[in-house]
Amino acid sequence: MxxxxxxxxxxxxxxxxxxxxxxxxxxxxxxxxxxxxxxxxxxxxxxxxxxxxxxxxNRRKSKLFTLKNQFATVGEFRTIHCYPELSGNKQKITSLIENTAKCPVTCHNRLELLKDGKNTFESIFRAIEQAKDHIHLQYYIFEDGVLADKLLEVFERKIGENVTIRLLYDGIGSYSLSKKYLKKLKAIGVETAQFLPFKFGRFLSALNYRNHRKIIVIDNKIGFTGGINISDKYLKGDPALGKWHDTHLKIEGEAVDFLNRTFVTDWFLASEKKVDVSSFHIHTLPQKGTSLQMVPSGPDDDFDVMEQVYFSIINSAEKYLYIVNPYIIPNHAILQALMTAALSGVDVRILMSSSTDIKLVDWCVRAYFESYLKAGIKIYLYDDGFLHSKVMLCDDEIASIGTANLDNRSLQQNYEAQVFVYDKALCGSMKNDFLQDCQKARLLSDYKAYKERPWTKKLIEGFAKLLSPLL
The missing domain is CATH 1.10.1200 (Non-ribosomal Peptide Synthetase Peptidyl Carrier Protein; Chain A)
Structure with missing residues (x-):
């Protein structure tokens, strides 16, 4: 036999x-x-x-999730066109985003840049208290703790005021979220859904594709997105890495409608429940404010949206390109774009923590340092805590804030949400913050000295580099 x-x-x-x-x-x-x-x-x-x-x-070919096909179930985006003042070839970036992500520029918005956990959560709780109709929350990491308990308390009070609350969390990122806490949410009336649950039957098809977005929308009027998850480490720090530093955005105005539609689409995919969007109203500020574009991206898009936008911004840089990101593991196209910009005379600087929260990723990130330095890219290593921000600044004209890293996972595999802001005042303020943080960091700029590091480190980094497409 x-x-x-x-x-x-x-x-x-x-x-x-x-x-x-x-x-x-x-x-x-x-x-x-x-x-x-x-x-x-x-x-x-x-x-x-x-x-x-x-x-x-190849998810773009197989369309396993077909998120974009679900837009018909929630209604089409209502486009409101405006044209920001951008120099040179940067205007093409707005067209690229509209053609690939189907999100035009909106101009009637008010933005507030939120730094670190304390300021961000204080702003979030103030906004939640104002809710009259609905609160939508979507997080990659949602953990038990002080923040979760405080949210539970506020949720119970708002549900008593007839506010609908929906919580969407990722099946892998929020794997530690306790059943006890979920039962409490359901008991008070919070609707919950899990994005691609960690189940054996879907293990092979879903493990590698995560929803990395962090979104809160209140009444289609106020929105939040950025790098900050629901985790107490943003308040208490991390025993190994110290204080967690991050960047978030509070958005008011017509762009919030795009953020909410992203949530509603993801909600439909995870729960198979439709949200009645007929009552959603676009809240437009009376005067022209900050110009921006929302860019949701995912593995079932027709194009590599986030990679294309990052690539275009890097290539458009004429004066400077400043990047804050903990996980910079560039593919060939992004690496060549960064090196080409620096070799062309653009001031390219990368600010990141001296170590990351995952050792293998840390080795892989460092595997590219030699190439950066050879091209003249300056590397700043930050020792005072862990920098988790995903920020890119270009020529005082474009600021990118959101959830997407510069690695294969964010560019190809994860569902991400990034905001591209066209505002000189915000860019100038963020540029000053960046330069101040660089003064606190250790500068790597000597290519010859770095090249002479021990061969054992090169070997470890080389091995980690082989795994970069999976990280």
Missing amino acids: DQMLIPILIGLYALVALIMVIGLLLNGVRPSKTLAWLLAIFTIPVAGVLFYILFGR
Whole structure:
């Protein structure tokens, strides 16, 4: 019996492998990546197939989640066009975003830049207290703790005032969220949904695709987004990394409608429940305010939206490009764009923590330092806590704040939400903050000295670099 079973298993494996090879040839985007997966499938029995199922499938072709197809269930975005004053080729960036993300520039907005957890949560709780109709919350990480308990208390009071509350959380990022807390939410009337739950039946298809967005919308009037999750470490710090530093935005005005539609679409995907958006009103400020574009992106978009926008901003830089990001693991296109900008005379600076919260990621991030320094990119390592902000500043004209890192996971695999602001005053203020933080950090700029680091470090970084497409 065993002798008969072995050929059958081999035949089944060969059939599965053949189907995957056909899929790769039909749907593969990059020849080098396609070739690597073909080699893995044929040279690593079983494991090669499993790794491909987990990390290799092209979601843009398969449309497994088809988030964009659900827009018909919630109504189309109501477009309000305006045109910010941008120099050179930067105006093309607004067209790129509108054509790929379907989000035009809105101008009647008021923005408040929120730094770190204390200021952010104080602003969030003040806004929640004003809710009259609905509160929508969406988080990658939602953890038990002081913040969660305080939210529970406020939720119970607002539900008593007939406010509808919906909470959407990611199945992996919020894996530690207790069943006890969820039962309390449901008991007081909070509607909850889990994005791609961590279940065996969906393990292979869902593990690698997470919803990394952080969104709060109150009455379609006030919105929040940025890098800050619902976690007490933003108030108490981290035993290993110290204080967590991050950047968030409070938005008032017509752009909030786009933020809310992003939530409603994700809610439909996770819960299969439609939200009646007919009562949502666009709250437009009486006078022209801050110009911005909301950019939701995900693995089922027709284009690599976030990668294309980042790439375009980097290429548009003429004077300076300043980046704050904890997880900069660039693909070939982004790396070449950064190096080309620096070699062209643009002042390119990267500010990041001296260490990250994941050691393997830390090694991978450092694997690119030598290339940066060789091209003249300045690296600033921040020791006073952990910088979790996802910020990009370009020529006093464009400021990017949101959830997307500069790594393959954010650019290709995660659902992200980024805000691109076209406002010289905000850019100037954020530029000053950036330069002040650089003064507190350690500067790496000597390429020759860094190149002479121990070979053991180079070996570890090289190994981590091999895993960069998965990080």
